[in-house]
Amino acid sequence: MIYTCTLNPSVDYIVKIENVNIGSLNRADNTAFYPGGKGINVSRVLKRLGQETTALGFIGGFTGHFIENSLIEEGVHLDFIEVIEPTRVNVKLKSSVETEINGQGPAVSKENEQELFAKVSSMTDQDYLVLAGSLPPTLSPDYYQLLAKQCKENKTRLIVDTSGDALKDLLTYKPFLVKPNQHELGEFFNVEISSIEEAVEYGRKLLDFGPENVIVSLGGDGALLLNGETTVFANVPKGELKNSVGAGDSLVAGFIAAYVEKGDFLEAFKYGIASGSATAFSNDLCEKSTVESLLKEINIEQL
Ligand SMILES: Nc1ncnc2c1ncn2[C@@H]1O[C@H](COP(=O)(O)OP(=O)(O)OP(=O)(O)O)[C@@H](O)[C@H]1O
Numbered sequence: 001m002i003y004t005c006t007l008n009p010s011v012d013y014i015v016k017i018e019n020v021n022i023g024s025l026n027r028a029d030n031t032a033f034y035p036g037g038k039g040i041n042v043s044r045v046l047k048r049l050g051q052e053t054t055a056l057g058f059i060g061g062f063t064g065h066f067i068e069n070s071l072i073e074e075g076v077h078l079d080f081i082e083v084i085e086p087t088r089v090n091v092k093l094k095s096s097v098e099t100e101i102n103g104q105g106p107a108v109s110k111e112n113e114q115e116l117f118a119k120v121s122s123m124t125d126q127d128y129l130v131l132a133g134s135l136p137p138t139l140s141p142d143y144y145q146l147l148a149k150q151c152k153e154n155k156t157r158l159i160v161d162t163s164g165d166a167l168k169d170l171l172t173y174k175p176f177l178v179k180p181n182q183h184e185l186g187e188f189f190n191v192e193i194s195s196i197e198e199a200v201e202y203g204r205k206l207l208d209f210g211p212e213n214v215i216v217s218l219g220g221d222g223a224l225l226l227n228g229e230t231t232v233f234a235n236v237p238k239g240e241l242k243n244s245v246g247a248g249d250s251l252v253a254g255f256i257a258a259y260v261e262k263g264d265f266l267e268a269f270k271y272g273i274a275s276g277s278a279t280a281f282s283n284d285l286c287e288k289s290t291v292e293s294l295l296k297e298i299n300i301e302q303l
């Protein structure tokens with residue numbers, strides 16, 4: 001099974017508005033609610049790409065119920081742990097630029113933590129676990145490490161999409177895949193990455209910290225895949241950028257979906273990029289038909 005774990009899910013409240021006037025009453029042109037959080041986005045895309053997936057994490061209150069109902073409707077399996085306070089609402093303000101306001105998230109008790117740990121402990125070497133997104137404020141910062149250590153012991157393939165210290169601490173558990181964007185990679189080494197050459201240099205340095213595969217996404221400028229055998233660059237398809245929320249999550253989902261099906265890193269990389277771009281060109285997350293129509297635009301170059 002492909003599990004995703006979202007410790008701090010969200011209801012994403014999308015507000016489209018032509019001009020925003022700070023300090024005045026603004027009326028939205030369009031609004032929408034989506035179940036959100038990085039792992040949940042990965043599960044939603046996996047399901048759209050034809051893979052069975054189970055979403056784990058902590059949810060609570062009326063916002064939590066909205067997420068549960070939406071995911072059930074989409075056919076994603078759920079195994080959430082219910083917490084007392086409501087799941088956060090993250091505001092995504094789309095005007096000439098995108099502005100995001102992410103909430104803090106509910107309190108999570110020690111019992112809740114142990115319950116989730118038990119679920120991860122029961123995973124096997126046939127399973128994948130995606131750990132993605134921020135931690136709710138009461139959760140100890142090393143909680144991801146506990147889960148990662150368990151995955152290493154059980155030989156569960158671990159995919160990590162987080163940044164900063166949390167990423168550093170997880171790399172020693174040799175995740176199957178990490179996917180920093182160029183800014184997160186730069187932040188990791190305390191440098192500014194402004195060229196593909198620099199992204200290659202620091203991507204390879206990241207490999208030395210333990211992960212099996214590194215994908216560095218460079219937004220509209222392409223992406224890199226680095227592992228023990230190869231370093232490749234791929235362009236991304238051209239199109240109208242409508243939405244960057246969840247593009248990175250879609251890349252991760254597309255990579256896993258194709259890897260599980262074909263067992264080939266380059267095919268998986270290509271499918272991941274097509275999925276990221278299909279989301280970037282959509283209002284919500286990508287659909288399989290759009291992903292497959294973009295594949296032919298992606299060329300992989302061996303570096
Ligand atoms: N302008 C764009 N044109 C085409 N594809 C894009 C564009 N921006 C993002 N993408 C697609 O989405 C993928 C991930 O984008 P990005 O590098 O912005 O990751 P991220 O910062 O993790 O994303 P997110 O916005 O979800 O946090 C890219 O590899 C690409 O496939």
Ligand SMILES: O=P(O)(O)OC[C@@]1(O)O[C@H](CO)[C@@H](O)[C@@H]1O
Nearest residue numbers: 010036037038090102133134246
């Ligand atoms: O606050 P976090 O956990 O870092 O990010 C949460 C979030 O911004 O990430 C997803 C897009 O990647 C959104 O669905 C969600 O609102």
